Amino acid sequence: EDQVTQSPEALRLQEGESSSLNCSYTVSGLRGLFWYRQDPGKGPEFLFTLYSAGEEKEKERLKATLTKKESFLHITAPKPEDSATYLCVDRGSTLGRLYFGRGTQLTVWP
């Protein structure tokens, strides 16, 4: 069964403590692996698209990487404002079908 699994479900970091979030996917025919940030009560905000193994994208303290089975979102020296839920999404190859992970809830405390 096609699915996307994120780990850990929740992560608490002290400000400045770098870490990584994991997303593993089994969906065949990858048409794009997306990372989103979602703040409470708001819609997901698009961060990155990754298409092929070995690809990397960066934005401020965030860096996303992709292998054939996994993607990682690395957070370097996080700040409290990075606290949010981070979602991993696989576009898949079926019309209209995207596969969402359940998200990692990140809390960064001062």
Added chain:
Amino acid sequence: DVKVTQSSRYLVKRTGEKVFLECVQDMDHENMFWYRQDPGLGLRLIYFSYDVKMKEKGDIPEGYSVSREKKERFSLILESASTNQTSMYLCASSLPAGQGSPLHFGNGTRLTVT
């Protein structure tokens, strides 16, 4: 930047009412989607549309219908609202999947059915 606008941030309706949730996007995207998001269940696809007047059922279409009369607008209709439809509703749009386009989401409508 892509902008997806949902007409209401918060909505309170009574059981049995007909409810309309409106969504407009300004980037001429072919695809539009309606999801609901519930704690512990993640995002679940209700309906999507890949062209004007075209629609496809998602994973949980029961109790819902949609309308897409114009490319930029996609409406979700709750024919007779029930308490189990209390949820956060998210609209999204994208280019066709073949172009690997990400979804762009609106800020959601928090619907409470009492």
